[in-house]
Amino acid sequence: MVGGGQLARMSAAPAAALGIDFRVLAASPDESAAQVVADTRIGRHDDPSDVIEFARGCDVITFDHEHVPPAILEQVEALGVAVRPGPSALFHAQDKAHMRRALSGFPAPRWDVVTGVQDAIDFAHDVGYPIILKTSRGGYDGRGVWRIESAADLAAAMSVPLPLGAEWLVEECVSFVRELAAQVARSPSGQSVAYPVVQTTQINGICAEVIAPAGDLADDRAVEAQRLALDIAASLGVTGMLAVEMFDTGSEILVNELAMRPHNSGHWSIEGAVTSQFENHLRAVLDLPLGAPTPIAPYSVMVNILGGDVPNLYSAFRHVMARDPRLHVHLYGKEVRPGRKVGHVTAVGTDLPALLDRARHAADYFMGVIDE
Amino acid sequence: MVGGGQLARMSAAPAAALGIDFRVLAASPDESAAQVVADTRIGRHDDPSDVIEFARGCDVITFDHEHVPPAILEQVEALGVAVRPGPSALFHAQDKAHMRRALSGFPAPRWDVVTGVQDAIDFAHDVGYPIILKTSRGGYDGRGVWRIESAADLAAAMSVPLPLGAEWLVEECVSFVRELAAQVARSPSGQSVAYPVVQTTQINGICAEVIAPAGDLADDRAVEAQRLALDIAASLGVTGMLAVEMFDTGSEILVNELAMRPHNSGHWSIEGAVTSQFENHLRAVLDLPLGAPTPIAPYSVMVNILGGDVPNLYSAFRHVMARDPRLHVHLYGKEVRPGRKVGHVTAVGTDLPALLDRARHAADYFMGVIDE
Numbered sequence: 001m002v003g004g005g006q007l008a009r010m011s012a013a014p015a016a017a018l019g020i021d022f023r024v025l026a027a028s029p030d031e032s033a034a035q036v037v038a039d040t041r042i043g044r045h046d047d048p049s050d051v052i053e054f055a056r057g058c059d060v061i062t063f064d065h066e067h068v069p070p071a072i073l074e075q076v077e078a079l080g081v082a083v084r085p086g087p088s089a090l091f092h093a094q095d096k097a098h099m100r101r102a103l104s105g106f107p108a109p110r111w112d113v114v115t116g117v118q119d120a121i122d123f124a125h126d127v128g129y130p131i132i133l134k135t136s137r138g139g140y141d142g143r144g145v146w147r148i149e150s151a152a153d154l155a156a157a158m159s160v161p162l163p164l165g166a167e168w169l170v171e172e173c174v175s176f177v178r179e180l181a182a183q184v185a186r187s188p189s190g191q192s193v194a195y196p197v198v199q200t201t202q203i204n205g206i207c208a209e210v211i212a213p214a215g216d217l218a219d220d221r222a223v224e225a226q227r228l229a230l231d232i233a234a235s236l237g238v239t240g241m242l243a244v245e246m247f248d249t250g251s252e253i254l255v256n257e258l259a260m261r262p263h264n265s266g267h268w269s270i271e272g273a274v275t276s277q278f279e280n281h282l283r284a285v286l287d288l289p290l291g292a293p294t295p296i297a298p299y300s301v302m303v304n305i306l307g308g309d310v311p312n313l314y315s316a317f318r319h320v321m322a323r324d325p326r327l328h329v330h331l332y333g334k335e336v337r338p339g340r341k342v343g344h345v346t347a348v349g350t351d352l353p354a355l356l357d358r359a360r361h362a363a364d365y366f367m368g369v370i371d372e
Numbered sequence: 373m374v375g376g377g378q379l380a381r382m383s384a385a386p387a388a389a390l391g392i393d394f395r396v397l398a399a400s401p402d403e404s405a406a407q408v409v410a411d412t413r414i415g416r417h418d419d420p421s422d423v424i425e426f427a428r429g430c431d432v433i434t435f436d437h438e439h440v441p442p443a444i445l446e447q448v449e450a451l452g453v454a455v456r457p458g459p460s461a462l463f464h465a466q467d468k469a470h471m472r473r474a475l476s477g478f479p480a481p482r483w484d485v486v487t488g489v490q491d492a493i494d495f496a497h498d499v500g501y502p503i504i505l506k507t508s509r510g511g512y513d514g515r516g517v518w519r520i521e522s523a524a525d526l527a528a529a530m531s532v533p534l535p536l537g538a539e540w541l542v543e544e545c546v547s548f549v550r551e552l553a554a555q556v557a558r559s560p561s562g563q564s565v566a567y568p569v570v571q572t573t574q575i576n577g578i579c580a581e582v583i584a585p586a587g588d589l590a591d592d593r594a595v596e597a598q599r600l601a602l603d604i605a606a607s608l609g610v611t612g613m614l615a616v617e618m619f620d621t622g623s624e625i626l627v628n629e630l631a632m633r634p635h636n637s638g639h640w641s642i643e644g645a646v647t648s649q650f651e652n653h654l655r656a657v658l659d660l661p662l663g664a665p666t667p668i669a670p671y672s673v674m675v676n677i678l679g680g681d682v683p684n685l686y687s688a689f690r691h692v693m694a695r696d697p698r699l700h701v702h703l704y705g706k707e708v709r710p711g712r713k714v715g716h717v718t719a720v721g722t723d724l725p726a727l728l729d730r731a732r733h734a735a736d737y738f739m740g741v742i743d744e
Binding site: 009010012013015016017018019021022034035036037038040193274275283288289290291292294296297313314317318321322325326328329330331332333343348 | 389663
C-alpha cells in the first residue's frame with residue numbers, strides 16, 4: 001500500500017489476520033502506518049524510483065491516498081506488478097474535472113470547467129451564487145475547495161496558481177438536506193458488494209460524523225444510491241473500495257466526489273460490519289472473493305477525533321473507557337495539530353440517539369471540548 | 373510482549389487501534405508476530421540480558437507464553453518496568469504443581485506430587501487407572517502430559533528426565549461430559565470482567581474447537597464457572613487475561629489448568645465480543661478500564677486450523693471465502709507442519725449447528741481433509 005497514513009495503519013490488521021504479506025511505502029518512519037507495519041519502506045509516492053523500488057516483489061500495489069502520478073503507476077505495471085485500482089480508473093479520483101466528464105451520465109450538480117474568472121462568473125450567472133469552486137487536482141479534507149459568494153470572491157480565489165495539471169472546476173452549490181456516502185468493493189473478476197448507505201456530516205470540509213445506515217432513508221432511495229455506486233465502479237473499472245459521496249436534496253441523489261480506497265465514511269465497518277472496508281479492500285485488490293458487508297447491528301455511529309487542545313490523547317483513556325465500556329477507540333499515532341484527523345470512535349447498537357450521544361461525548365472529551 | 377507467536381500477532385491489532393506503542397520480543401524474524409509488528413526485537417525469552425534489553429523503555433511487559441523464568445522477571449521489575457502478570461502470579465501458570473497447591477481451596481481433580489514411580493503407583497491405586505501424569509513445568513499443547521493405564525506405563529513415562537525445576541504431578545483422570553473454559557480480565561486496580569463460559573474440544577491435547585457460550589449450560593453453572601475464574605484471578609493476583617480450563621463432570625466443575633495471557637479458548641472474541649480478549653489483555657496490563665466482554669451474537673464458533681497436507685494455506689482462500697462470505701479467517705504466518713496450530717476460523721451468528729458446519733468445513737478445507 002502506497003501511503004503511510006491511518007488508512008494503511010487500519011489495513012494492517014486484516015492483512016495480518018489473512019496472513020497477507022503487507023508492505024507500506026511511507027514518507028517517514030513516524031507516519032501513522034510506519035509505526036505499526038513491520039515491512040515499511042521509506043520513500044516518496046511521487047518519486048518514480050522510490051515507488052518502483054517499493055513495488056518490486058509485490059504481487060499487487062494499492063493506495064491509502066490518490067496522489068501517485070499515473071505515469072509512475074504505468075511504470076509499475078510495466079514491471080508486471082498489478083496496480084489496483086489501475087491508473088486509468090484511479091485518475092477519476094485524482095482529477096475532479098476528469099471524473100465529472102466521465103460520469104456525465106450520472107446525476108450530478110451542474111458543473112463546468114473554466115479557464116478564467118469571466119467564464120466562472122458566467123457559470124455563476126446561470127446557476128446563481130453561491131457556487132463551489134474547486135481545483136480539479138490536489139485537494140483533500142476541504143482544501144482546494146471554496147464556497148464562492150460573488151464575482152469578487154471568484155477573482156480572489158482564482159488568483160492563486162493551480163496545482164500542476166489541474167483545471168478550475170465550478171459547480172452549482174446544491175441545497176442538500178444531508179450528505180450520503182455509498183461504498184462498494186469490486187474485484188478484478190467483477191464481483192461487487194455494496195455496504196449500507198451512510199449519512200455523513202462534514203464540518204469545514206472534513207468528515208466529522210457517520211451514521212450507518214443513514215436514518216430515515218427510504219429503501220428505494222438507499223438502493224438507488226447503492227446502484228449508483230455499483231454502476232460507477234463498473235463503469236470506471238474500479239478495483240478495491242470505492243466511496244461515492246453524494247448530496248441528498250430530498251428529491252434526488254447527486255454525485256459529489258469519489259475515493260478509490262478505504263474511506264472515512266466506512267470506518268464504522270471495522271466493528272459494525274461482518275467484513276470491514278479494510279478487509280474487503282485487500283480482498284478486492286487481491287481478487288479474492290469478497291466478504292459480507294452486512295451490518296452486525298441496526299446502527300453504527302462513527303465520530304472523528306480532530307486535533308484540539310489536548311496533545312496527549314492517551315490521557316483521555318481512563319475517562320472515556322470507564323464511562324463507556326462498549327465504545328471502540330482508534331487513535332492513529334499522529335501528532336495532535338488543530339483540526340487534524342487523529343483518531344475516531346465507533347459505537348454499535350440499536351438506539352441511534354444513545355449511540356450518537358456516546359460517540360460524540362467520547363470524541364469531544366478526546367478533543368478537550370468537554371472535561372467531564 | 374515477550375514471545376513472538378500468534379498471540380502477540382493478534383495483540384498487534386488492538387495495540388495499533390488504541391495507539392499503544394507495542395514491542396515484541398521474538399526468537400527470530402520469521403516468527404508469527406515478528407512478521408507484522410514494526411517494533412520487534414530479536415532475542416531469547418530465557419536470556420536475562422535479552423529480556424532486560426528488550427524491557428528497557430517499556431512501561432509494562434507482558435507475555436504471549438508462560439516460559440520466562442521468574443528470576444529474569446524479578447530483574448525486569450528491579451529496572452522499574454511493571455511486569456504483568458507479576459512473577460509470583462505467573463508462577464502459578466508456569467508450574468502446575470505450584471498451581472495445585474495454591475488452589476487447594478478450589479474444586480479440582482484429586483492430585484498429588486510424587487517423587488518416584490512407586491508413589492505414583494500408590495496414587496493410582498487410590499484413585500484407579502487411568503491417571504494423568506504431568507511434568508509440572510514445560511508442557512504445552514499436550515506435551516508433558518500422559519494418560520497412564522498401568523504401572524508399566526508409569527515406569528516408562530517417568531524414565532525420562534524432568535525439565536529443570538519440574539516435579540511429577542499425578543491427577544485423577546476425570547470422567548467429564550465436556551471441557552469448559554472461563555476467561556476473565558483483571559487489572560492492577562482490581563477491576564475484573566468475565567467472558568461467557570465456553571465449551572472447548574481438545575484433540576490430542578490441542579484445542580480444536582470452541583463454542584461461545586457453551587451450549588446447554590445452566591445459568592447457575594455458568595455463573596459458578598465465571599465466579600471460580602474471578603476468584604482465582606483475585607486470589608493469585610493475576611493481571612491481564614486469565615483462562616481457567618475446567619472439566620464439567622455433569623455434577624460439578626473442576627479446575628484443570630490456568631493460562632495467564634490471551635488463550636486459544638478466547639479467539640472467538642475478536643469478532644464475537646464487543647471487546648476482544650487481546651484488547652482487554654492490553655487494557656488490563658496497562659491498568660486501563662476494561663472493555664465489555666459481551667457477545668455480539670447468540671453464538672460464536674472457533675475452529676483451529678492445524679497443519680495438514682496443504683503447505684500453502686492461501687490456496688484455500690478462493691474456495692473458503694466464496695463459499696462463506698460471513699466467515700472470519702485468521703492465518704498466523706507459520707510454516708505448515710503436521711498438527712501445528714497455523715490459524716483459525718470463526719463464525720458468528722444465531723444457528724449453532726450451522727455455525728459449527730461452516731467453521732468445521734472451512735478448517736477441514738484449509739487442512740486438506742476435504743477438497744470440496
